[in-house]
Amino acid sequence: NSNRPMDWDWIKAFPQSLKDEFKSMKITVNWQKAWPAVFIAFLAGLPLLLIAGLIHWRLGWLKAYQQKLASAVGSLRNDSQLNTPKAILIDLIRALPVCLIILAVGLILLTMQLNISELLWSFSKKLAIFWLVFGLCWKVLEKNGVAVRHFGMPEQQTSHWRRQIVRISLALLPIHFWSVVAELSPLHLMDDVLGQAMIFFNLLLIAFLVWPMCRESWRDKESHTMRLVTITVLSIIPIALMV
Numbered sequence: 001n002s003n004r005p006m007d008w009d010w011i012k013a014f015p016q017s018l019k020d021e022f023k024s025m026k027i028t029v030n031w032q033k034a035w036p037a038v039f040i041a042f043l044a045g046l047p048l049l050l051i052a053g054l055i056h057w058r059l060g061w062l063k064a065y066q067q068k069l070a071s072a073v074g075s076l077r078n079d080s081q082l083n084t085p086k087a088i089l090i091d092l093i094r095a096l097p098v099c100l101i102i103l104a105v106g107l108i109l110l111t112m113q114l115n116i117s118e119l120l121w122s123f124s125k126k127l128a129i130f131w132l133v134f135g136l137c138w139k140v141l142e143k144n145g146v147a148v149r150h151f152g153m154p155e156q157q158t159s160h161w162r163r164q165i166v167r168i169s170l171a172l173l174p175i176h177f178w179s180v181v182a183e184l185s186p187l188h189l190m191d192d193v194l195g196q197a198m199i200f201f202n203l204l205l206i207a208f209l210v211w212p213m214c215r216e217s218w219r220d221k222e223s224h225t226m227r228l229v230t231i232t233v234l235s236i237i238p239i240a241l242m243v
Helices: 008-024 031-057 059-071 083-111 117-140 155-184 186-191 193-219 225-242
Strands: none
Touching (some): 008 193, 117 155, 155 186, 155 193, 186 193, 193 225
16 A cells, blocks of 8 residues: 555545556567567466366366265265365365466566566466465355365355355455555555555455455354454454555
């Protein structure tokens, strides 16, 4: 976030400051270096794309094996303590192709010598980890997925949590991007009114999305103390960051 306070003077100057910021945005390409680097960039990203393609090719087998593990839950003969970790590992592998594609694109852009190549590469690394976490949660909570078959969660509840994950993950994306900008060019944030406004409204949106989750947890009489403390802290953090 910018060091400038968002007071009345900041609000009055926002339209002109935003216009000036857009004018200063430039993406330059050194074509003399970029064209020879295209082939190298493709070779750099090719291994990641091949692994992603291999996983995608075997998705049918992975899903079938996961269903086999789910059908063994509760069976005296076939059930095992390793069945659930195996099923979660399969969901993790299923989330990998998108992560690998993101890394491949970032690596290709890094090799192409754009003036923002380093920024895009750093963002792609964060985005890949971000997708791995949220993609795993999304797949665990899918219909007839691990949450339903292994943990006995109601399908209506898993569907609700899936929608919440999508909303919160989309709200977090701009914050991830500007955190990369802050790491690579902290002085840029001094005049970054666009980033400051985006982060403020995204924090407000996250607080709005997390609050119902906090309320539901406090209403649930079976909620554990640690869960209540965690969800309460998570609901307070966005508001604290805005202040």
